[in-house]
Structure formats: structure tokens, C-alpha cells
Amino acid sequence: MYIYANVCYSFMKKSRTTLKDLAKELNLSASTISRALGNHPGISETTTKLVQQKAEELGFIPNSIASSFRKKKTRSIGIIVPRIDIYFHSLVISGIEDFAYKEGYNVTIFQSKDLLKREQEITKILQNKMVEGVIVCLSIETDKYDHFKKFKRLGIPLVFYDRVPTGLDVNSIVINDFESAFTATEHLITKGCKRIAHIAGNQSTAIFKSRFEGYKAALKKYKLNFDANLVGQTHNLSYEEGIIQASRFLKQTDLPDGIFCANDYTAVSALQVFMKAGVKIPDETAIVGFSNYPISRVIEPHITTINDRAYEMGAEAAKLSIRLIEDEEESIKSETISLKTELIVRESSLKNC
Amino acid sequence: MYIYANVCYSFMKKSRTTLKDLAKELNLSASTISRALGNHPGISETTTKLVQQKAEELGFIPNSIASSFRKKKTRSIGIIVPRIDIYFHSLVISGIEDFAYKEGYNVTIFQSKDLLKREQEITKILQNKMVEGVIVCLSIETDKYDHFKKFKRLGIPLVFYDRVPTGLDVNSIVINDFESAFTATEHLITKGCKRIAHIAGNQSTAIFKSRFEGYKAALKKYKLNFDANLVGQTHNLSYEEGIIQASRFLKQTDLPDGIFCANDYTAVSALQVFMKAGVKIPDETAIVGFSNYPISRVIEPHITTINDRAYEMGAEAAKLSIRLIEDEEESIKSETISLKTELIVRESSLKNC
DNA sequence: CTGAAAGCGCTTACAG
């Protein structure tokens, strides 16, 4: 009789050691091995040690797919982001990964590329038991949410961040864009600005609409006139669009003495356009951005901006997601966590100082 | 006799439809269902259609964990990066995800946080069958590679990018840092620079050493003196370190008329320090960076730099990884793919134009 | 073209 088990031809992948191999080796049952490796209290310390030593010796690595399959738990979270290479999202993902890692979860990542169709495809992929929870920032195109409904039926908790569905009862992590924009604008006002312009993001996206509203609310509170000529609408707050809008402001007979921009890229545009025209920043025109992008603390003068807590947003999303995964009773009501932002004051708004 | 199967209490997660449920429903065997869903040629078209329709109707979603387990294929790739929120890595990851997605693979991501210990932990996690291939950029601390050896034995192909093990025979995707640095320096020389400084990265990291060597080689070729005073060593090429080194250059009696910086952050520092001191960029001092960070095309004057092909690097890493996964015969020899970089000429080096 | 049966490598309820 020939023994074929564990024969290893040099041209073959070595077959892995399994629980059974260990059991045979130690004359114990697979049950005992499994329990010993999991530090189950009902196994004697001697046996546990013995098993763990042998496991180490044979280089045993548990097959986590088998385990996931058996336990119906993958300890895996799926993320859908528009793009990974947008700094904001890379920070969020970093926060998610960090928190998940600490909790023993891993993170599988997908990019919707801001395409509804790809987002829909991805949700299909994620419904096949691969992940226990899903964290999403909606694509810019997304205007219907049917593709997310199935997760609820499957008991896979969904957490949205930043761009979240409107009018739907969902778990979400957001910042208060209205309040943040209000604070930013108010800051310009307290620095003495009376004619404040705004470079606005896409008004069909809730967060940019809120920023615009916050700007208007601050003007109102301080009884400053709202001038539609001082609002520059953009599609996606790109640097190039910022240049266009800032140049438009520059043509006004009465220049703005403050500009609140809905992101830092357009704040950079405004800064450069105005400086090139010989306008003194901040003394003649003060500028505030939004998001605390790295560039805001590098460009000169450094730009006052809003820290939008991207990393924390990710960590909170992971935290909530894992809580929902591990909560025995499915919680009925949805949660919205709103993170406090922070105004970071830098040179671009430091008048009279 | 009571039938309990598929009873769904409102407070329970609905149990999923399985292959067996479908089989029962259609009076077919599980084998046939499985094959029909997989469009196996040996199943009649009528049956295939019937099964697929019913699957759709009952909202059947195959359990991919069961399938992975059975087939011993997860169609999953693991990535270990120092940090996700570094623009370069976010671009690489984006390239990996894009290519993997097209090929039906998904991507699980881990951050080493530039800690050897965490990198080692992660490799342990990744050895448990979760992924079929692993793509790595080493942590800055990594000076031994034992924790990667096991992958080879397990038949899990490893692909390194950017920061790759030295002196080891591994699959890797890199750019030619020497050549790129040579080209960048040569560009300054052809623009008339005779006294060229260099802000260098950590010389214990191979890529930064190569950039330094490339710089020296270009000087040599054009018979320019190498002046150690014109080399600013940094630990991690931070903006702040760039400020320090550029300020040091500024104190030289004979100012450099060109600066080649090993990344774009320090190029920004040099630009700002020199401009603030009243030095005209590029006419008095021309500046070239490295990496084509977004800031390089926003700061004024825009910075000449090297496109380091981060996205393509990711795509190539994924491509190689998947090829190695799917190749039946384990290939013996390792591959190193070197991507062509590109000099992007912008205002910061456009003398005499 | 279809089905019965075995089995992937674990975990766990049950029994002792």
C-alpha cells in the first residue's frame, strides 16, 4: 500500500495542511483541533498548547474561506466610492480601513467612476455573500436607489457617507454643510467683509446646495445684500471652473472683498486670479475655501478652510457598519451621524492682523 | 407534519434562496441548476432559459463564498500599501481596481502605515486563502522579507511596485528612476543651467538613491561640476524639509540656476522660498519636480515634472498578478516591468522662451 | 442532456 497524502512534487503547489492533517498527526479529533485553535474554554490547557504548537510547526494556516462559509461570516466590508484617487475619498477609505483593521474586518473596494450603471453592477456583485456590510458614497449620476434595496432584504447593513440618498431613511455619516458654510461666511463678515462672493458647486448635489444656503443665511443674519452677480455656479468645482468664475468677479465694477469657495481648488483659482490682477489677499479680498486639501496649507498665502473630517467620516462609517453587522436584533430605525467640522484660519482671510 | 422551510418571521433576516430551493421549485437536480446558471454547454437551451428565468423571479443570488470554497478560487487580490491617502498610492490602487474589475476580480486593501510589524501581521492575514494574489508596496521600515516567503510556498503570486525588495528575485513594476532623474536634469542643462542643485529623498530607499545617481550622471555627461553643497538630503521629501533645504541653497554665495527635486512637494518649497527671496523663476533659477502631483499644475509658475505613471503602475501590477494567478504552470522566473516615464515641461523650467 | 453522489475544510449541537 502506498501513501499518497502530502506527497509534494516540485512542480506542484504544495497542498495546504488542513485541520484533518493536524488531527491525524496528533491522534485527536478535528473537533478538538478546531476548538483548541480557537482557544475554546472547554479544552484542556495541555491539549490547547499541544495543538497550537503542532499547528505552528506544520505551518498550518486555517482556511478562512471554509470558516467563512461554515460560519456565514466573512468579516468583510465592501466600499463603493466614486473614485479612489480623489483625496477626500482616499482619506475616508483610510479611516474605514484603520477602524476595520482594528476590529478584524477587511475592506473590499470598488469604484463607481461616478457612473450609475457601474454602481448598479457593483451592488449586484456585493449581494452574493461576499461582504457583511456596505459603505457607499453615491455616484454623481445616481438619482434612483432601487439597486440598494436588496441589501436591506438580505440583512446587509448599508451606510452612506458624504453624498447620501435624498428623501430616504438610511444610515449616513455627514457633516453639517449648511452650518460649516455659515461659519465660513460669518468668519469673513467678522473680518470686515461686506461684499462676499461665492463659488458654488453643483446645485443638484445636496451638500453643495447646503453650502450655498449657509452662505446666504450668514449674509442675511448680518443684513448684507445678496447679489446674484457674486455667485459663480460650477459643475464640479474644478480648478478651471474656479478660474472662470473668479475672472468674472474681477470684472465687476465693485470688487468683492471676500470670497467663500465651496472647495479648496476653486479657492486656489480665486486666489491666483485676484493676485495676478494685483488685488491684495487678504487685505483687499479675503478668501475662504472648503475641505482642507493639502494644497490649502501650501499655496501662498495659505488658505483658510473648513476641515471636513474625511478620515473621521470613514472611521465613523466603519464603526457604525460594524455595529450594525454585529447587533443581533436588526435595528429598525436609521441613524444619521453628523460630524462637527472646524474652521481652520490661515493667512488668506487674516485681515487687520 | 409541519413544513418549516423558508418560513419568514418579520423579525428574522430572510433566509436566502439556494440552488436547492430552485431545484425543488423546478423539479430539476441541483447539478442541472448549477450548470444552467453557469451557461454550461451541456444543458439544453430550454432548460437554461427556464432556470435563469426562475432564478431571476425568486431573486436567487449565488452564494459566492460557497462557490469560492468549492472551486478554491476567490477571484480576489490583496493589496498592501503604506497609506491609502498618499496621492501616488491612491492612483496606483485606482489602476489596480480598474483592471481587476474588468477581469472580474475584486480588491481587498490593507495599509501598513509604514510599519514593518503591521505589514507582517497583514501578510499573515492574507495567507489564509482569502486572496489569490498579492500586490505590495513595502513599508519604509521594511528591511527583511521573510514574511513574504510563505506566499511563494502557498502558490500565491506576489507583485511588488514602487518600493520593492532589494537583492531579491521578485515580480515588480517600477519606473526607471535613474533614467527619469537623468532626463529631468538633462532638461535643465539644455535650458542653460550650469549650477544645478538637488533635493534628495531618503538614500536608504532605492528609488531615491537612483534619482540622486541619475542627477549625478547627467552632470557628469555634460561635464558640470558636482557640488555637495548643492545637494539637500531629506528624510521623506516633505514640504517642510524642502523649505529647509531650499533656504540653505539660498545662502550660497553662488545661487543655483536650476534645482531638480526628487518630488513635487519639495519643488513647491523651492519655488516658494526662491520667489520670496526675489529670485525669478525660471529665468534666474529653473525648477523641476518629480511625480506630477496635482499641485504641480496649479501652483504658479506651473512646475515641470516627471509623470511617474502611478495609474499605469497599478494597472500593470493587476495585469501581471492576474496572469500569474491564472497561469497553469507556475512560472519559474520573476518579471520586472519598467514603465516609461515622461517629462512634462511647464513654466518653472521654461527659460529663454 | 440530466442526475446522484461525493466532497471542499471547517464548526457546532449533541452525546458521553
Next chain:
DNA sequence: CTGAAAGCGCTTACAG
């Protein structure tokens, strides 16, 4: 404290 047995939901070699 330990073991025998069943089973998670698929896939596939074998048989017809």
C-alpha cells in the same frame, strides 16, 4: 474535556 456526525451551498467527475 473530547469525539462522531451532520452540514454550510456549491461544483464536478462519473454514470446513464
